[in-house]
Amino acid sequence: MIELTDVHKTYAGGVRALDGAGIRIDAGELVGIVGPSGSGKSTLLHILGTLDRPTSGQVRIAGHDVGALDDAQLSALRASRIGFVFQQFHLAPGTTALDNVADGLLYSGRRRTERRELASKALTRVGLGHRLKHRTHELSGGEKQRVAIARAVAGGPALLLADEPTGALDSVSGAGVMELLGDLHRDGTTVVIITHDSDIARSLPRQVSIRDGRIVSDSSTLVGGRR
Amino acid sequence: MSTLAPRRLSTGDRLRVGAAGLHTRPMRVFLSSLGIAIGIAAMIAVVGISSSSRAELDAQLDALGTNLLSAQNGTTMMGEQAVLPLSAESMVGRIGPVTDVSAIGIVPDAKVYRSDKTPAAETKGIAAYAARTDLLETTATQLAHGTWLNNSTAQYPAVVLGAAAAERLGVSSPSPEIEILIGGRWFTVVGILEPSPLVPEIDTAALIGWPVAQEVLGFDGHATTLYARALPEQVESVQAVLGATANPEAPGEVDVAQPSDALEAQQAADQAFTALLLGIGAVALVVGGVGVANTMVISVLERRAEIGLRRSLGATRGQIRSQFLTESLMLSLLGGLAGVAIGGAVTVIYALTQDWAPVVPPWALGGGLGATLLVGCVAGLYPAARAARLSPTEALATP
Ligand SMILES: Nc1ncnc2c1ncn2[C@@H]1O[C@H](COP(=O)(O)OP(=O)(O)OP(=O)(O)O)[C@@H](O)[C@H]1O
Ligand SMILES: [Mg+2]
Numbered sequence: 309m310i311e312l313t314d315v316h317k318t319y320a321g322g323v324r325a326l327d328g329a330g331i332r333i334d335a336g337e338l339v340g341i342v343g344p345s346g347s348g349k350s351t352l353l354h355i356l357g358t359l360d361r362p363t364s365g366q367v368r369i370a371g372h373d374v375g376a377l378d379d380a381q382l383s384a385l386r387a388s389r390i391g392f393v394f395q396q397f398h399l400a401p402g403t404t405a406l407d408n409v410a411d412g413l414l415y416s417g418r419r420r421t422e423r424r425e426l427a428s429k430a431l432t433r434v435g436l437g438h439r440l441k442h443r444t445h446e447l448s449g450g451e452k453q454r455v456a457i458a459r460a461v462a463g464g465p466a467l468l469l470a471d472e473p474t475g476a477l478d479s480v481s482g483a484g485v486m487e488l489l490g491d492l493h494r495d496g497t498t499v500v501i502i503t504h505d506s507d508i509a510r511s512l513p514r515q516v517s518i519r520d521g522r523i524v525s526d527s528s529t530l531v532g533g534r535r
Numbered sequence: 536m537s538t539l540a541p542r543r544l545s546t547g548d549r550l551r552v553g554a555a556g557l558h559t560r561p562m563r564v565f566l567s568s569l570g571i572a573i574g575i576a577a578m579i580a581v582v583g584i585s586s587s588s589r590a591e592l593d594a595q596l597d598a599l600g601t602n603l604l605s606a607q608n609g610t611t612m613m614g615e616q617a618v619l620p621l622s623a624e625s626m627v628g629r630i631g632p633v634t635d636v637s638a639i640g641i642v643p644d645a646k647v648y649r650s651d652k653t654p655a656a657e658t659k660g661i662a663a664y665a666a667r668t669d670l671l672e673t674t675a676t677q678l679a680h681g682t683w684l685n686n687s688t689a690q691y692p693a694v695v696l697g698a699a700a701a702e703r704l705g706v707s708s709p710s711p712e713i714e715i716l717i718g719g720r721w722f723t724v725v726g727i728l729e730p731s732p733l734v735p736e737i738d739t740a741a742l743i744g745w746p747v748a749q750e751v752l753g754f755d756g757h758a759t760t761l762y763a764r765a766l767p768e769q770v771e772s773v774q775a776v777l778g779a780t781a782n783p784e785a786p787g788e789v790d791v792a793q794p795s796d797a798l799e800a801q802q803a804a805d806q807a808f809t810a811l812l813l814g815i816g817a818v819a820l821v822v823g824g825v826g827v828a829n830t831m832v833i834s835v836l837e838r839r840a841e842i843g844l845r846r847s848l849g850a851t852r853g854q855i856r857s858q859f860l861t862e863s864l865m866l867s868l869l870g871g872l873a874g875v876a877i878g879g880a881v882t883v884i885y886a887l888t889q890d891w892a893p894v895v896p897p898w899a900l901g902g903g904l905g906a907t908l909l910v911g912c913v914a915g916l917y918p919a920a921r922a923a924r925l926s927p928t929e930a931l932a933t934p
Binding site: 382 | 539540541542543544545547548552555558559840841843844845846847848849850851852853854926927928931
């Protein structure tokens with residue numbers, strides 16, 4: 309599904325956010341990425357999601373060599389294969405949950421009626437079937453994040469990337485969101501979750517630790533070969 | 536391995552996405568499209584009003600005819616007032632394509648006063664003329680009140696006042712009791728004329744019969760201005776010979792004119808003014824465009840997170856660019872439509888107050904909307920390019 313080989317990312321100003329990171333994630337995995345603040349987690353996720361390109365190193369996603377794709381092709385890849393969930397939800401203010409999720413499918417080439425059907429299904433799946441017509445400011449934090457998750461998965465992406473999805477939530481809502489991500493994983497989606505929270509990380513089948521832009525431990529290699 | 540190609544947005548989706556940015560900030564949308572609306576409204580109103588006035592003039596000329604020619608006694612080489620021969624009228628009448636001839640002759644030294652108590656200096660610019668009885672038909676002048684001179688009243692001290700003359704003398708309606716002094720004789724006011732569009736000189740005239748002028752005021756019977764109607768297609772050839780026919784001995788002493796020219800010249804002067812106003816409207820439109828550009832730049836700055844999200848959802852740079860361009864176009868089109876409506880309404884209201892038929896030429900409407908789209912496009916180009924250039928991670932990093 310994903311293969312990063314010796315990836316470096318240096319930001320303007322000389323910050324080495326990633327310094328030789330390598331990771332392989334197979335289809336259907338549920339992976340937690342943990343590490344202290346500033347260790348390069350978000351940077352890694354952006355590169356996994358093709359939102360950014362590495363300074364050097366190779367990135368393969370869903371069979372494509374990212375370095376060989378142009379911006380439009382990367383956009384198409386995101387539209388068809390990758391779903392994102394962000395800590396700040398990024399919902400459009402003043403619009404309904406249904407519209408937010410349906411608009412997430414705008415760039416997938418589906419027709420409007422189909423987008424709304426899929427959106428409604430996705431919202432029902434995340435337990436918000438009764439909140440379709442609620443505007444985003446009328447929802448709780450946990451509900452907002454579930455709308456964001458519904459938006460990320462409505463089109464059935466192969467890969468779901470979540471950057472601190474519980475970061476802005478209390479522990480109860482956070483647990484709900486994690487449960488939801490677990491359900492999606494059981495249904496076959498590859499899920500990568502970035503988190504600060506080591507309890508959350510421990511609950512995941514595979515944990516990858518990152519520090520100073522390098523992968524410092526990976527539970528799958530510690531136990532000596534998964535699967 | 537599948538090939539990756541971004542999907543195109545349908546036109547409906549593109550419009551919906553463009554409009555989405557406008558929904559959330561109605562006040563800003565209103566204010567920034569207002570500038571465009573004012574510019575377009577000004578331009579449409581200027582074009583509309585001038586077209587309505589032009590159409591009115593065309594209709595007026597149609598009704599009045601452009602085939603009226605006038606021949607006035609000019610000045611001699613010595614600088615004295617020339618005299619048209621007594622035979623001038625009948626000679627002109629014999630020109631083949633001339634269908635009607637009429638004439639007026641100024642009655643020299645016949646001062647016009649409202650009463651005998653009026654100080655002698657106060658003639659108010661009113662002159663007494665002997666008039667042929669067919670003057671009104673020939674010059675397409677309308678009677679406002681009372682009666683016009685006929686063969687019998689032309690023998691008696693009866694006077695018909697031009698519109699301005701009646702007003703200056705304070706005569707609002709003719710009556711057997713109202714008499715005015717002309718050359719020291721009392722004349723009864725029997726009629727008042729409407730303003731004459733083709734021959735405004737009779738507006739300030741006191742018109743009396745040819746015979747009575749000769750009998751009691753010492754008028755010499757020489758016409759001072761001839762009015763001739765010619766067959767429309769021969770107006771030019773008649774104009775060419777009119778002077779020589781009216782005064783064969785001194786054709787150069789006759790001033791020949793086509794009175795409808797004066798109206799058209801007036802219109803041409805109005806058009807120069809219209810062009811100036813149109814230019815002011817265009818400046819307003821450009822200022823409106825700057826407002827739209829400003830709004831769009833701010834909008835792009837404020838919506839970086841949205842741009843980042845859309846990129847993460849798979850929007851291409853082109854789709855982001857097109858979103859903001861569409862938004863800019865809609866913003867200015869909104870102003871343009873409002874401007875067209877306001878400009879049209881101003882034209883209709885103004886035309887109605889002037890008793891004109893309102894005319895807004897379709898090219899002005901089309902041009903107005905076209906200009907709006909152009910302005911929206913130009914105003915949106917830079918902000919849209921900025922939005923598209925934003926990298927997804929940078930855009931997402933803004934809270
Ligand atoms: N756009 C950028 N320009 C310059 N430096 C950056 C940029 N983004 C991140 N960095 C730097 O790169 C390093 C890694 O950042 P990153 O956001 O990946 O960390 P993180 O692990 O996600 O941290 P946190 O847990 O606080 O979110 C940090 O030192 C950060 O300051
Ligand atoms: Mg981070």
